[in-house]
Amino acid sequence: MPACTHDTAPTRYLETSGIRFAYRRFGNEHGGRVPLVFFQHFRGNLDTFDPAITDGFASDREVVLFDNAGVGQSTGQARDTIAAIAADAESFLDALGLNQIDVLGHSMGGEWAQLVALHRPALVRRLVLVGTGPRGGEGMSAQRPSTAELFAKQYERQDEMWLPIFFSPSQPSQAAGRKYLTRIRARQDRDTPVSAETARAHRAAAGEWGQPDQDGYAYLEKLSQPVLVVNGSNDIVIATVNSFILQQHLPDAQLILYPDSGHGAHFQYPELFLAQARLFLDR
Amino acid sequence: MPACTHDTAPTRYLETSGIRFAYRRFGNEHGGRVPLVFFQHFRGNLDTFDPAITDGFASDREVVLFDNAGVGQSTGQARDTIAAIAADAESFLDALGLNQIDVLGHSMGGEWAQLVALHRPALVRRLVLVGTGPRGGEGMSAQRPSTAELFAKQYERQDEMWLPIFFSPSQPSQAAGRKYLTRIRARQDRDTPVSAETARAHRAAAGEWGQPDQDGYAYLEKLSQPVLVVNGSNDIVIATVNSFILQQHLPDAQLILYPDSGHGAHFQYPELFLAQARLFLDR
Numbered sequence: 279m280p281a282c283t284h285d286t287a288p289t290r291y292l293e294t295s296g297i298r299f300a301y302r303r304f305g306n307e308h309g310g311r312v313p314l315v316f317f318q319h320f321r322g323n324l325d326t327f328d329p330a331i332t333d334g335f336a337s338d339r340e341v342v343l344f345d346n347a348g349v350g351q352s353t354g355q356a357r358d359t360i361a362a363i364a365a366d367a368e369s370f371l372d373a374l375g376l377n378q379i380d381v382l383g384h385s386m387g388g389e390w391a392q393l394v395a396l397h398r399p400a401l402v403r404r405l406v407l408v409g410t411g412p413r414g415g416e417g418m419s420a421q422r423p424s425t426a427e428l429f430a431k432q433y434e435r436q437d438e439m440w441l442p443i444f445f446s447p448s449q450p451s452q453a454a455g456r457k458y459l460t461r462i463r464a465r466q467d468r469d470t471p472v473s474a475e476t477a478r479a480h481r482a483a484a485g486e487w488g489q490p491d492q493d494g495y496a497y498l499e500k501l502s503q504p505v506l507v508v509n510g511s512n513d514i515v516i517a518t519v520n521s522f523i524l525q526q527h528l529p530d531a532q533l534i535l536y537p538d539s540g541h542g543a544h545f546q547y548p549e550l551f552l553a554q555a556r557l558f559l560d561r
Numbered sequence: 562m563p564a565c566t567h568d569t570a571p572t573r574y575l576e577t578s579g580i581r582f583a584y585r586r587f588g589n590e591h592g593g594r595v596p597l598v599f600f601q602h603f604r605g606n607l608d609t610f611d612p613a614i615t616d617g618f619a620s621d622r623e624v625v626l627f628d629n630a631g632v633g634q635s636t637g638q639a640r641d642t643i644a645a646i647a648a649d650a651e652s653f654l655d656a657l658g659l660n661q662i663d664v665l666g667h668s669m670g671g672e673w674a675q676l677v678a679l680h681r682p683a684l685v686r687r688l689v690l691v692g693t694g695p696r697g698g699e700g701m702s703a704q705r706p707s708t709a710e711l712f713a714k715q716y717e718r719q720d721e722m723w724l725p726i727f728f729s730p731s732q733p734s735q736a737a738g739r740k741y742l743t744r745i746r747a748r749q750d751r752d753t754p755v756s757a758e759t760a761r762a763h764r765a766a767a768g769e770w771g772q773p774d775q776d777g778y779a780y781l782e783k784l785s786q787p788v789l790v791v792n793g794s795n796d797i798v799i800a801t802v803n804s805f806i807l808q809q810h811l812p813d814a815q816l817i818l819y820p821d822s823g824h825g826a827h828f829q830y831p832e833l834f835l836a837q838a839r840l841f842l843d844r
Contacts, residue, residue: 525818532818553840
């Protein structure tokens with residue numbers, strides 16, 4: 279058993295490029311596997327990673343969670359393009375000093391994950407892209423108004439915003455969502471919520487990424503790493519068809535879509551996702 | 562270890578509805594799992610099932626392979642609608658007398674598998690649909706001319722026709738195809754090749770199934786069983802987008818698409834397919 283878990287790993291800090299990055303690193307160093315680094319979604323911080331998933335992976339590899347610039351306890355200014363956010367992530371990874379990593383990017387984190395994988399083919403061995411899409415994907419230049427409302431809504435406990443965003447409206451999916459909330463609430467010391475300023479910058483970055491590119495999806499052909507693309511059957515944030523488009527244009531990608539699920543399908547089926555992601559990472 | 566394997570299980574015969582069905586039944590009866598019945602593809606017979614897959618499943622469940630009416634060593638006339646082919650399959654299953662089964666349907670076999678699952682919800686527990694599509698799916702009313710040519714081509718060893726049909730043109734995929742051919746050639750006593758008359762009837766059946774239906778894909782909403790939909794990244798027989806359409810319209814379906822692969826993706830990645838199909842069947 280690893281000494282530290284998702285709930286007990288200390289938050290550490292690493293200063294580089296004028297930014298103090300908050301991160302957590304835990305898990306089994308002796309599993310003979312490269313560490314898995316998680317790239318977080320829009321309005322997410324260290325508190326919205328799912329311990330069922332991170333602790334699952336941590337049983338036989340190291341796991342690294344971090345707040346990118348301007349997020350949570352990390353300093354610096356949140357950037358308003360995916361390319362600039364990717365550059366900040368690369369600064370963090372360089373300072374962390376790992377020779378090789380696997381990356382799991384969720385939502386907007388899957389967008390900058392694509393760029394980091396393209397820029398650093400020697401560093402990034404394999405890539406898991408969950409609930410995300412390609413540059414200029416379908417319906418990605420702006421959030422649907424009904425989805426934007428869900429991100430704007432105020433709750434007594436604000437993390438309840440994730441129930442309609444990450445899960446489907448069905449009873450089983452919402453019940454899985456409640457379990458996810460219970461899991462992410464377990465850790466005692468909490469991260470700093472994402473500021474309105476950071477959310478504005480990141481919303482602009484996602485919108486810019488969603489603009490159709492004159493080269494279409496050609497950039498994906500250069501992404502040579504094996505990729506596992508995962509999504510729910512009806513992602514209301516980044517439409518599910520974009521996961522199919524990623525699989526069709528990447529040279530070496532496997533696609534998995536789950537039933538009756540949304541933007542956070544891996545939080546709905548954490549055990550199945552873990553088993554399948556391991557099959558992919560450990561082949 | 563099961564006493565009989567794919568290569569040693571005797572071909573047995575079962576007479577019902579005026580048809581003598583040829584079948585093989587083998588595997589572990591004590592695994593506590595329902596038997597898995599395979600529905601075969603266009604121009605396939607008992608010899609084109611992959612022993613890497615059937616023996617894999619047989620380690621902890623029973624497996625049933627059969628020739629439908631007019632195929633291989635089964636008598637009767639091959640039918641020219643998917644509905645009629647499904648009715649023949651139901652005759653066979655009724656005579657076999659199993660209370661509950663899982664079904665793996667490949668290509669055209671996945672078309673009649675949908676109808677059998679719809680007609681017999683108490684019999685069919687779970688469904689795996691590989692390289693197939695919905696009624697009236699995209700580009701399914703007729704074979705592409707380039708694909709029809711591949712089915713018409715004569716070879717010294719005729720099973721080589723499957724290399725360009727089931728596998729992608731890449732070197733790794735073709736190498737996996739050669740291994741598949743080696744596997745399916747191992748059994749000594751061979752099944753009877755599919756006759757030209759049967760192929761004509763089945764081609765008509767597939768064409769009729771491919772005609773757009775006035776209700777679109779609405780029939781899929783009534784298919785209540787959990788379904789695993791699997792395909793290659795570029796299926797030249799039943800375009801890969803049809804697997805995505807199946808997943809999007811079935812009430813409880815998971816989709817898996819493999820990289821650099823075609824209509825027989827499960828033959829290209831038999832171990833990965835087995836692991837994932839087990840995760841699905843055994844949940």
